[in-house]
Amino acid sequence: MSRWTRPAADAGLAALVGILVGIAMSVATEPALGTRPPDAIAYGLAAVIGGVLLVRRRSPLGVLLVTAACLLLYYRLEYPGITPAVPLAVALYTAASRGLLVWSLGIAALFVVLGLTVRPLHLGEPILPVLTDMAAQAGLLLAVVLLGETLRGRRVRLAEADERLALVEAGQEREAARRAAEERLRIAGEIHDVLSHTITGITIQAALADEVLDNRPADARTALRAIRTAAGEATAELRAALGLLRTDDGEPPPRVPAPGLGQVGELTGQARSAGLEATVIVRGEARRLPPAVDLAAFRVVQESVTNTIRHANARTVRITLAYEPDALEVEVVDDGRPREERGRRGDEHPEAGVTPGYGLSGMGERASSLGGTLTAAPLPGGGFSVLVRMPTGDPA
Template identity: 35%
Template sequence: MTEMLRRWCGGRPRRVDVAVALACFLVAAPVTAATAYHRDASVPAYLLLLLASCLPLLVRSRWPVPVAAATVLVGVVELVLIPFTPAPHPDAFGISLFAVGVALYAVATRTDRRTAWRTGCCAAGALTLTALVVRSGLEELPQNLGLIAWPCLSVAIGDAVRSRRELLASVVERAERAERTREEEARRRVTEERMRIARELHDVVAHHITLVNAQAGVAHHLMRTDPEHAYQALERIRDTSRAALDELRATVGLLRHSGDRAAPREPAPGLAGLDDLLDAFRHSGLDVALERAGEPDGLPPITDLTAYRIIQEALTNTHKHAGPTTARVRLDFAPGLLRLTVEDDGPAAGGPQGAGDGTGHGMIGMHERARAVGGTLTAGPRPRRGFRVHAALPLPGGRRPGCRP
């Protein structure tokens, strides 16, 4: 029966109000009829008074305070009419108390605490004052003052239910917010890892493919006129391809599970391998000079990798856009700061035209790498000719560099 009533209501306030009003009447009707019969009073009159107190409950969800006022008014009318009924009983009042309690409970659950208690106190005051006037005398005083308890008890129960609902709602909201925050954090970390792997793949592929392309061009040009040098170029293509495969294998290994024994364990490249990197560019026709100032003091692995990748990408862009030209790499190790500069003299006569606008994926990756370690990077054409990339990377014990070098 309860399940059928719950399905019929279906969370609709109007149906719930009808069900509550009907339940209130059906529960109180037998008691009211028995009381009237026991007191030799009119049973229909008592039931009609009960019906009048339950009818306002049909709209208790929409207007809880007016409904409470209406039920209290019925109770006041009942108190006034008791002395004029046949064979009045000293404790005859009580027909509308059940409806008053239900109405005040609705006020407490659907309004704020101050409104609920104001309404409850007004109801208790109105009923008590009416009873004191109608039923005067010291022998009736305890019963009259007892009318204060029923409205206050209804408000207290409703206020406790409302507070518990608000507490549960806040707990659910916090749980949902925590779940959303956890999902957003997971998505952010996945995006950062994806971008990091994309940068590594771009740097490895762009660098080695550029070198292989240049060395293949040299081998093709010298194959007939100078087979010995062409053979050396093919050897460098083999070595470069092997290095590219090794780095690709190491990068793809980042996608494997940490417990997968098949994942490669090659060390990440760093400035220790800078000479080999520059030799590879020199073999491809790029004249690269290296200058060092100072000595590194506790270079973190992430900064070491970042500096290597920036130099690698800058020289790859030089070779791609300027062709065989002259480039310079300068490393300046200052206290708490590493400054590195890569600049070239631009394309030679008849060489590739332009060095790009500095907005490709490689340039974006260099900026992202510099920001990831707390540094800055600037890149752009030199005043007369060529292109310049400058990065300032903080070292342990140093301050974060400014926006410009």
């Protein structure tokens, strides 16, 4: 109901109740002596009983008390008796529907008790007709109160249902935002891994091409081809990662094969191009891994080799892939100079500083997201070790 129709409805209801109370007063008959016919005061009380309903939504208890007081005053002035249900019904219903059940029952009980005591004792009416009449009026008053209470309970249940629905929707929005944030972090990690590794390789190959361009142009061309190949592969991976951000709902992202341990040979080749002696050791029987584990293991090796090239000043790097029945263990070890001999070159590699940066934290997040663990620490005699262990499930 709108803000315009609600006052109009209240005004119509107030007028109707006032008219009905006035009619009840005009047709009432009283067998006892001493009563006086309704006059201006009586009809004025009827007007007050109806008019006070205009504010029943703002002050339901006040309306109920004023209505009861007017009715009591009407009886006290010894006008012909009328049933209390007509003047009290709307006020009782409104109060009960606003949660004032005790007040509503109390006012209704007050008039029932007064009818059961005053009519036989003061007016001399026979007790049996009085009991019958007051039982009917009590039932009517109780029905009005229960109707208001039922409406209030229904309104409360609807409000609770709306609140639960709002909480569910808010939870869904938070979950969607959390998943979106996780996806953004995952994409950021992919972009970081691709760019860090590719730029390092391009830098090394570019430096090599610059050194041999005059004396060994064939080697320079080889380095430039390696740069072109690395840039092309990085472009494809970046396009796939960024495509996830640009893809509209329902539109499939560009399909680019995710890298895996099958490409570790390319990493060792790039490490050798940078002047490192790179070896790969496989323990156990190599097998097909879950895609997420395969990708995470490759990224760990890629990030570790990149950090070794950029920061470790090492001569060798050893990559160990241990296939266990239900887990994969990957270890990357270099022989870089001891920590105390190096300057602080950044935070990508803990050997170059005390706080791990995006590289190590990204590797740790990849491992933990798959239920694995990552350990990264300098070696006592020099060098650095990165060890990650991830469950792969039953190979069967």
